[in-house]
Amino acid sequence: MAEIKDPENTILxxxxxxxxxxxxxxxxxxxxxxxxxTLARSGAYDNVVFHRVIDGFMAQTGDVQHGKADGKTGRAGTGGSELPDLKAEFSKLPHDRGTIGAARASNPDSANSQFFINFKDNHFLNGQYTVYGRVIEGMDLVDAITKGEPPANPDKMISMKVASDA
Structure with a gap:
């Protein structure tokens, strides 16, 4: 088990x-x-597929609007949540293996609910996408996510919870 130092800022x-x-x-x-x-606590991420998984690059998920694993995921990757888009929060943190980045459209201030997990160091993304988390346990599970754009039989997040609520 990973050592959870701050359950309020840990996602499962x-x-x-x-x-x-x-x-x-x-x-x-x-x-x-x-x-x-907020989205995890509302259950918005539950049953959402990994709609874009590029071997040697990253696994993307979090389209709470179009990405539910209900057979209607053809538009997965094109939506977000009903909440407003977020302003970029760029930092000096590099996009290293296991970091979580905010997926967005071409506008840097268009991130909403989608995110990606880096399979490897992707430093060419530094300063262009917000880094806001890192995998502390289960990277082997991330590495095993079904690849494809989109995958023929995508893996899904059964649930996402804040550790302090679990």
Whole structure:
């Protein structure tokens, strides 16, 4: 088990294969952290697929509008939540293996609910996408997520919870 230092800023993503534990970086990107916790607490991320998984790059999920694993995921990756988009919270933190980045459209201030987990160091993303968390346990589960754009049979987040609520 990962040592959870701050349960209020730790996310537990339940996959069919096990649990991914993510430490959120509230001191670095407080608005992105708040958004993930708000959506997790509402159940918005439950049953959402990994719609874009590029081997050697990253696994993307979090389209709470179009990404539910209900057979209607054809538009997954095109939506967000009903909440307003977030302003970028760029920092000096690098996009290292296991970091969580805010997915967005071409506008830096268009992140909403989608996020990605880096499979490897992707430093070319530094300063362009908000880093707001890191996997502290379960990176082997992330590495095993079904690849594809979109995957033919995508993996999904069964649930996402804030550790202090679990």
């Amino acid at each position: 993503i339940e996959l069919e294969s096990g649990t991914i534990t993510i430490e959120l970086l509230a001191d670095v990107a407080p608005n992105h952290v708040d958004r993930m916790k």
